[in-house]
Amino acid sequence: MSQANDSAKNDEIRISSMSRVGNIVARASEMLLQQNLPEVTLRGVKLATVNLINSVDVLRRRIKGLHVEWRMEMIETTQGEFKSTKRIPLLLAICSKTPKDTSAPGYLAPLPESEVEEKPLEELKNPVRPEGTRPRGTRGTRGTRGSQRGSRPNRFRTRRPRGTLNQT
Numbered sequence: 001m002s003q004a005n006d007s008a009k010n011d012e013i014r015i016s017s018m019s020r021v022g023n024i025v026a027r028a029s030e031m032l033l034q035q036n037l038p039e040v041t042l043r044g045v046k047l048a049t050v051n052l053i054n055s056v057d058v059l060r061r062r063i064k065g066l067h068v069e070w071r072m073e074m075i076e077t078t079q080g081e082f083k084s085t086k087r088i089p090l091l092l093a094i095c096s097k098t099p100k101d102t103s104a105p106g107y108l109a110p111l112p113e114s115e116v117e118e119k120p121l122e123e124l125k126n127p128v129r130p131e132g133t134r135p136r137g138t139r140g141t142r143g144t145r146g147s148q149r150g151s152r153p154n155r156f157r158t159r160r161p162r163g164t165l166n167q168t
Contacts, residue, residue, distance in 0.1 A: 017047035024055040039096035070106030
């Protein structure tokens with residue numbers, strides 16, 4: 001995809017399977033609240049649809065009056081020299097502060113105000129961790145989980161060479 005086409009879609013967030021829900025929520029809320037965009041489109045394919053659904057659910061519980069319209073499209077891609085086509089489902093969520101088409105099959109009305117816990121934009125960007133929790137990635141390498149690997153003797157190091165019998 002060209003650079004010009006990417007800059008034209010400044011109201012769109014493409015979600016991958018490795019995207020973190022907190023980062024998606026922070027970016028979408030920044031676009032809706034700070035940049036005052038009329039709508040934000042979130043796109044995800046294959047395994048990214050899980051992150052897409054979770055982030056839209058969090059957005060609906062953090063921003064008052066958020067209307068969501070779900071759409072599903074199929075993308076056809078060609079692969080190989082035999083030109084085999086493959087159909088991949090694409091899930092779209094269009095989030096806006098104003099209702100678009102309330103009769104659309106994928107339209108979700110905003111949640112009642114009693115179910116929305118509105119948070120400031122700075123808190124959505126930098127969430128406060130509960131006391132006693134640790135950040136991700138502090139477990140160390142594979143060898144440091146559980147007991148230390150060198151803490152007990154290795155019983156296989158005292159093997160006899162092959163071809164020798166147990167002669168006493």
